[in-house]
Amino acid sequence: MIPCTDEHILYKMHHADAIWFFLDYDGTLAEFAPTPEEIIPDQALIELIQRLASQPDIRVTIISGRRLAHIQALLPIPDILKAGTYGIELQKMDGETVHQIEYGDIRPLLDELNDRWRQLLKGHNGFFLEDKGWTLAIHGKDATEKEANEILQRARQQANSLMEQAPGDLFRLQGGHRFLECGPRSADKKSTVEHILSTYPWHKNALLVYLGDDDKDEVAFEAIQEHRGVVVAVGNRLRHHTADCWLPSPQAVRLWLLAVIESRA
Ligand SMILES: [Mg+2]
Incomplete structure (x- = not known):
């Protein structure tokens, strides 16, 4: 290039x-x-x-x-x-x-997912759960490659099962390097x-x-x-x-x- x-x-x-x-x-x-929460x-x-x-x-x-x-x-x-x-x-x-979109339409699922992901990440120090309000994301930049793959795979399954139960087709998962995010499709x-x-x-x-x-x-x-x-x-x-x-x-x-x-x- x-x-x-x-x-x-x-x-x-x-x-x-x-x-x-x-x-x-x-x-x-x-x-x-250093962390996505940081504003400098x-x-x-x-x-x-x-x-x-x-x-x-x-x-x-x-x-x-x-x-x-x-x-x-x-x-x-x-x-x-x-x-x-x-x-x-x-x-x-x-x-x-x-x-x-309406904030109230997306929060119930994200609140539920927040609980599940928080449980999942307990005891795994290389991860950071970020609640952006409109989306929810897991960052695994300090995890090992193996641990990141395993945890993100399970996080993905949990999100998929909640998304299947949710009305409409409002949500999508977005992956990345040691990263997973659940949020509205229009995001x-x-x-x-x-x-x-x-x-x-x-x-x-x-x-x-x-x-x-x-x-x-x-x-x-x-x-x-x-x-x-x-x-x-x-x-x-x-x-x-x-x-x-x-x-x-x-x-x-x-x-x-x-x-x-x-x-x-
Ligand atoms: Mg960028």
Whole structure:
């Protein structure tokens, strides 16, 4: 995959009438926090995103698996769209918050699952149960590979049996590296990108540019490429994906965004 500092990519960024960025947070704009509960705002990043968003021909949307309240605390910047929990919770440019589904519809199952998963994880120290409100996730990053496989397999079975009993087809499981998450089906970045593009239309010639680092972003890449946008894979997890270009780290992302701003000044 070519680096995003390639002259063809930079040429495209420089000459676009307008650019609409969709930016993932963890692993893309910032290094991963020690635990997903941690909120450590980064002043340099806040200033960069502020500067990016203040360009007249640039629009910024943050699209994260974190809950919206985290994103608001990490990036206290007005005038950008913020999509939390993969887009279930959305803060519009005018500051108003909208939800794609009813909270009360999803909590009974998640509360029940929370009890079961908490029991399952008892005595297994390498795991972290995260209740994001709209979704429930197990992170096993400090577990051994074998233990992670076993526990996540059982967690998956428990979730499936609850989901089978639940009315409608509201929920889905989302896996990842030592990771499992149960949440509403509409909580995915692809449907969120499509929802945002159709609900909050902007400059019709805007070049859509998506930066993300993992499989939760990968699903949204398609939506961007359908609009002839630019997909940027960050880090090593999507190294072999057919993104348009690649940046090695959040630090490289920041330098690249700065270069884009400066080339358009
Ligand atoms: Mg990420």
